Amino acid sequence: MKEFLKMQARNFLLCCFFIAIDMGIVGLVLSPDAKFGYEVLFVPPIYAFLCMLPSFFMYSKKELSPKRAVIGRILQIITIEAIVLGIIISQQPNTSRFDILIIGASILVVFGAVWLVNFLRARSDAKELNEKLKKMSG
């Protein structure tokens, strides 16, 4: 559980970062003249928290096989898309299909970016360990 919480905390911070970047880019493309108040600063942590929720519901003490873990990830992204788009549509029923598509795609990009950071970290660990194993055997 401790490792799981550490991982979620790291993913939360990564999500905050990527959501802020994503909001900036999508905002510049869709409505470059829009002006916001300070409350917009709370949007990345709120959405990052919402993105973390499915992981807690899907947490299992059992060791998942890589295949089942990937299935879990797919279910997670589907749930995140449903939560975030559900909130946006319920708050702004007039949101156009194009905007929904862009937001949906940007959720995928944020999810992918968080996964990529974690994957690169694991790859770097694997590389470091492989170098040490080579030294040990040779």
Added chain:
Amino acid sequence: MRVDVKNVPSAEDERVVLECVELTEDFRDIREYALMKGNMLTGYIDDAAFQLGLPDVIYFEAVGELVFAYTENEVYEIKSRLYEIEQNYSEQMFMRCSKSIIANISKIESFRPAPDTRLIAKMKNGEEIVISRMYAKSLKQRILEG
């Protein structure tokens, strides 16, 4: 049961001798314990007992209540709990990789990241073991410290 202890001049002469009418469960346990203290352990295939060298074990796996030792060519049932194996052999290149697996570090060929960002260890017999996040840090530390 009578227990005799006899002093011997050197470590090479040290041994445990069991004198029994029949090899009962109790004696088997004592034999198992004595063997586990060394580098040999007893593995079973269809109730037939075999002596196997600890360095030949690639990994131990718990499947339900049973524990198995995997070597290059055979799979032996081991009459010990996984935590006992961990306690007894952690100083001999064996390390916990997940809740159900203890691997021989010297039998790891390489590591690669899994799609779910955990690490996968490829063993020298070609099998792959998923390293749980809970144990990845200590495994990494142990390998890097040599």
